[in-house]
Amino acid sequence: MVAGLILREARLVGSAGLVDVVVRDGRITSVLRADDEPPAVPTGLEEVRLDGRWLGAGLWDSHVHFTQWVTLQRRVDLSGTGSPEEALAVVAEALAARPADGRPLVGYGFRDGLWPHPPSLAALDAVAPDRPVVLVSGDLHCGWVNTKGAALLGITPDEFGLVRETEWIGADHRQLGGLPEVGEYRETALAAARRGVVGVVEFENADNLTDWPARVAAGVDALRVQAAVWPDRLDAAVAAGLRSGDPLDPEGLITFGRLKVVVDGSLNTRTALCHDPYPGLDPAHPHACGVQSVHPSQLRELLETAYRNGVEAAVHAIGDKANQQVVDEFERLGVAGTIEHAQLVGAADFERFGRLGLIASIQPEHAMDDRDVADRHWAGRTDRAFAFRSLHEAGAVLRLGSDAPVAPLDPWISIAAAVGRSRDGREPWHPEQRIPLSVALEASTRSRVAEGEPADLVVLDHDPTTLSAEKLRELPVAATLLGGRWTWNSL
Structure with missing residues (x-):
């Protein structure tokens, strides 16, 4: 069983010099300059060469x-809609593509703050008269529901079909399909x-x-x-x-x-x-x-x-x-x-x-x-x-x-x-x-990245301090360590 790691020839984010980082029992035990006499690899330590890649603290x-992030892929994407009519068209298309099995259709991502006019309960009922439809706003603070969707969640929409804040947040959203699988x-x-x-x-x-x-x-x-x-x-x-x-x-x-x-x-x-x-x-x-x-x-x-x-x-x-x-x-x-x-x-x-x-x-x-x-x-x-x-x-x-x-x-x-x-x-x-x-x-x-700190680390192919904001958005991550174990490794 591997007792730890020694990460060879790493660059700390924002610096140029090379270091060797020793990890034992989930923590960093030493950070050594690589141009010093390299330490021998103690028994039980895995040696990993980073070859000049950048090493930084893991991100939070x-x-x-989290559950709503997990379930996002299950929901109809409304993020690109710019009006109630566009959202209704997406809902109608999704209803036509899915079996009429009585399960609610759930959409996510509409942002009506810039819509030319409010949505409509009657319009959503007309598109989906027989099936519960629940559309979650992109900010999670309101829902646009049809009559059957409101009945499913036990909530009372206004004339626009909207339910906001405390009533919306406190509704039993498990009725929309339960928790995802492990x-x-x-x-x-x-x-x-x-x-x-x-x-x-x-x-x-x-x-x-x-x-x-x-x-x-x-x-x-x-x-x-x-x-x-x-x-x-x-x-x-x-x-x-x-x-x-x-x-x-x-x-x-x-x-x-x-x-x-x-x-x-x-x-x-x-x-x-x-x-x-x-x-x-x-x-x-x-x-x-x-x-x-x-x-x-x-x-x-x-x-x-x-x-x-x-x-x-x-x-x-x-x-x-x-x-x-x-x-x-x-x-x-x-x-x-x-x-x-x-x-x-x-x-x-x-x-x-x-x-x-x-x-x-x-x-x-x-x-x-x-x-x-x-x-x-x-x-x-x-x-x-x-x-x-x-x-x-x-x-x-x-x-x-x-x-x-x-x-x-x-x-x-x-x-x-x-x-x-x-x-x-x-x-x-x-x-x-x-x-x-x-x-x-x-x-x-x-x-x-210091002695005594948790070995929660990220390995990068590029130094983020040299990149534009747009490049930062897509910065590749070569590896991630959580408590000294790999949770991602493409090295």
Whole structure:
């Protein structure tokens, strides 16, 4: 049995000199200059020559909905539709191609923030009068359903066929086909490893503390997972004596992460809670400025319960009013935490992120997906939208993620968006908010290539510090190590 590895002639990312890296029992035990007298290979160590390839810390995606990422391939792709009519045409084609077996047709990816007019319940019923149809928005914050789809999920759509926020998120989505097979989770985890990923932060609204250890036991072992708990499962976690960071499986791959609280909606659904109303809405409309899913007093109670019991928190806040409220509560309680998304931040609140030691868990590819939506619905405020550099310079700790399936589970895409602020040949959007590659890499890792660190490593054929943002998106990964074992190896 191999007790470890010695990786010969590696270049550390961003440097030119060659090193030899020794790995034992899942950790880096030494990093030696290769031009020194090369150490003999101890008994039981496998020697792997990297021949000058670049070696870096393995990558993390700090915000995923893993089950929904796994099931993406099962769903009808609506991401390219630019109107309700285009979406209906895709649905009609999918219905014609699939047997009428009574199972729901599920689509994913419509983004109606720029559609010329709202969708229609009647139109969706006309296309599918006899079969449940459930269409999930690209931001996961609303669904467009027909009458049979609404009955299946036990939800009540409005005249447009839309169900938003709390009612939508709390619906029993297992009715749409149940959980994927273990093999699907395994293949999806391995696909992430092929992009250099060693860990993810799981925010699926599910029993993550039970589901993920069971998956590891069944062979889904290519990733570390920090598993979040939602408010309805917080009391059970506290009663079990669990604290953030506690291992949940014998291998230590799964750890208890944070309490996830969603206090507002999203930009595309026009439910992110803002100080200013959305264009075209009467200021007297009850949701003219977005949706308050959790009131500050409720958030305070949840945070007090969590922190009193050793559970840290990650709070979803997208609009500037929501971010202000969440920062207020962290400041009031005197605790640090994570704000997920932090997409629109008030000018006075950047400084507080840094002063309070808050983590801004951001998804840079969302800025590329939503730049036109932001220009329309947050007009005059986009200088502080997706403001990565402002957050960094204020002292916030940045963590990069994808929010998969909202964006692909691929940290190189997130890194490219953070440093380039452009995609598809377009001019950079608010280029003043770009962050340096060194910052983006640090925000995408949890360890270093140094003695005593976990041997969670990525091997690259190219030095990412020399590549353009567009090249970073497609950067090949030669190999990935998780705790000293190969989860991907094309060497």
